[in-house]
Amino acid sequence: MTRKRSDGPVKEIRNTNGIEIRAKTEEEDRKTIGGYALRYNSPTKIIDWWGDEFLEEFAQGAFDESIQSRVVKALWNHQTSCPLGSTRSQTLRFNEDPEGLNYDVDLPENTWGNDAYESVQRGDVDGSSFGFITKEEKWSVIDYEGRKIDKRTITRADLIEVSPCTFPAYDSSEINCRSFEEIKEQRENQKMPESSQTLEIEKLRTQILLNI
Numbered sequence: 001m002t003r004k005r006s007d008g009p010v011k012e013i014r015n016t017n018g019i020e021i022r023a024k025t026e027e028e029d030r031k032t033i034g035g036y037a038l039r040y041n042s043p044t045k046i047i048d049w050w051g052d053e054f055l056e057e058f059a060q061g062a063f064d065e066s067i068q069s070r071v072v073k074a075l076w077n078h079q080t081s082c083p084l085g086s087t088r089s090q091t092l093r094f095n096e097d098p099e100g101l102n103y104d105v106d107l108p109e110n111t112w113g114n115d116a117y118e119s120v121q122r123g124d125v126d127g128s129s130f131g132f133i134t135k136e137e138k139w140s141v142i143d144y145e146g147r148k149i150d151k152r153t154i155t156r157a158d159l160i161e162v163s164p165c166t167f168p169a170y171d172s173s174e175i176n177c178r179s180f181e182e183i184k185e186q187r188e189n190q191k192m193p194e195s196s197q198t199l200e201i202e203k204l205r206t207q208i209l210l211n212i
Helices: 064-069 111-122 181-189
Strands: 012-017 019-021 032-039 044-047 053-058 073-076 079-086 092-095 100-106 127-144 147-165 173-177 206-210
Touching: 019 111, 032 111, 032 127, 064 147, 073 111, 079 092, 079 100, 079 111, 100 147, 111 147
Parallel strands: 012 206, 053 147, 073 147
Antiparallel strands: 012 127, 019 032, 032 100, 044 053, 073 079, 092 100, 127 147, 173 206
């Protein structure tokens, strides 16, 4: 069976738990939500369509350069037609936090802004998601649950958007990524030992499509 892979930069989407109502001041009369889009150095297991799996984590500061140099949007459930905020207008702000990518967004007074606030306040929406394009990554083989497994560490990436999302868990997403058969073949061809701590491999292109 032929397994398709992408050849160019691909926007990837990841999800995490943790979004909440932020403090609201009567003087400013604005509705603000926020939380962590991701936790640094926190490996998560990814399983592709073919059952291959690997761990993935983001290094601290992976998005620092991107946040300083590009406009990042906040969207409602990844819908580009429902913007919630923007770093350009400072309605989306990222907070310095060594634990992870922490953000606040001042919601607009419109239908989807009110929907987002109400859904987060009720606890119906408790997840946050983010879209990114990987710029630099490194791979290693580590011991995990009594076996060897590949681990992808993303060290630099372009952040495209953050989104409060309905389904915060990885298993709510459809994951489409390259098979690890190619990684295994490359390792064998280059005669790289299984116990090697670092693997120099062709970049993996992963795309997660949310069925919302």
